[in-house]
Amino acid sequence: MKHIIILGDGMADWHRDDLGGKTLLQYADTPHMDWLAEHGRSGLLRTVQEGFHPGSEVANSSILGYDQRKVYEGRGPLEAASIGVQLEEGDLAMRCNLICVEGDILKNHSCGRMETEEGDTLIRYLEKELGNDRVHFYTGVQYRHLLVIKGGDKRVSCTPPHDVPLQTWEDKLPKAECPEAEDTARLLCELIRKSQELLPGHPLNLERSRKGLDMATSIWPWGGGYRPNMEPLTQTYPQIRRGAVITAVDLIRGIGTYAGLRVINVDGATGLWDTNYEAKAKAAIDALRTDDFVYVHVEASDEAGHDGDLQLKLKTIENLDHRLIAPILEATQSEDFVKECGDRIAVALLPDHPTPVAHRTHTADPVPFTIYAPGMEKDNVMKFDEDAAKDGAYGLLEGKEFIEAFMKV
DSSP: OEEEEEEETTBBOOOBGGGTTBOHHHHSOOHHHHHHHHHSEEEEEEOSOTTSOOOHHHHHHHHTTOOHHHHOOOHHHHHHHHTTOOOOTTEEEEEEEEEEEETTEEEESSTTTOOHHHHHHHHHHHHHHHOOSSEEEEEEETTEEEEEEETOOSOEEOOOGGGSTTEESGGGSOEESSGGGHHHHHHHHHHHHHHHHHGGGSHHHHHHHHTTOOOOOEEEEEEEEOOOOOOOHHHHOTTOSSEEEEOSOHHHHHHHHHTTOEEEOOTTOOSSTTOOHHHHHHHHHHHHTTOSEEEEEEOHHHHHHHTTOHHHHHHHHHHIIIIIIHHHHHHHTOHHHHHHHTSOEEEEEEOSSBOOTTTOSOOOOOEEEEEEOTTOOOOSOOSOSTTGGGGSTTOEEETTHHHHHHHHO
16 A cells, blocks of 8 residues: 655634634535545544644654654754755754844744745855854745754744744844853844844845835744754655655755655745645656655645635635645546556545634644545545544544554555
8 A cells, every 4th residue: 555645734724703613624615625534534633742832843743753752853954954954963953034024023924925046145145244164044945044053052942933923023032041052042143133234235125125025134043953863764664665755845855854755846836825736746646656655745725824814725725625636536546547556545634733814823733634545444524624523533643643543554
């Protein structure tokens, strides 16, 4: 049996009065998600272990079976792996957002959806102006970049910028959690303030301002840690001899890299609502011909949730259903394709965490999931949503129990 996981980042949500008391998954038109639930077995999954922030790095690596108490090192090292930055012992790697601050308010965590080419220009500028033997900036994707501090101390409290939209930023600056980390905290605060002196006057930002676009007026480092000790999935699950990850997000590429999965880059995959769903579906179908395990991650719903955009999030959920899940199901239900792959194919569908539109950031609530494989005994669940999954045969699972159940199919 081959296995494919389809992950709609942040897709789960809360019940809303303006949707007649329904969640977005209940309200949206999702016939293919519902088909999987009707013909498979469902449940709820707690993806965030107690004591951990409900970030995508925690949730996605938990879905893949990793115990956060053993492997958690924050987002930075994962994104370093994704872009090919080799971390040495003592290197503190941090996610480095380009953000928009206006006065004392953090306007948004993404400076208005900056293109990667624009982000690269600004990161190279910061490396020239602020980089040195200890501090280095590396280009990532869009507004998501990397800061590496040699000899940095990870015991610094840093607030994820997407957790505080339209709030004051100065009281959210990095703070040392112990005396030994005070030097690192001071350095981070200094880099933030210097970036705010340099970035607003850069020609690229001035041009964005003339066009009425948000400028990238500051960096915001967070999610710091050292190289994690993650065992490849091929060493844990004998069903996985070769695997692949498909995503537009550096963080997920990094998790896949440490998990021993090959990274498949897809033209037009943006991490936003306009991502190329069809190309990601085709890449997943092609990968199933050669790989035993495929992890398809789609970021769009999460970003719409962070933006507080109800209609856009509904659209991303329906796009995932109609434009990605539909062709994958069509292929995996084809006898000719199964013969070509050399085995039957099990499909799992779930979010990593909720990103409620009303809340605009992640929560640690359990998420719905469904698992389908040809010939499996189905349960009584008929729809894919947060409420229906409560009655699923799997009940409530924790962390690695999900992938262990999936690998047994």
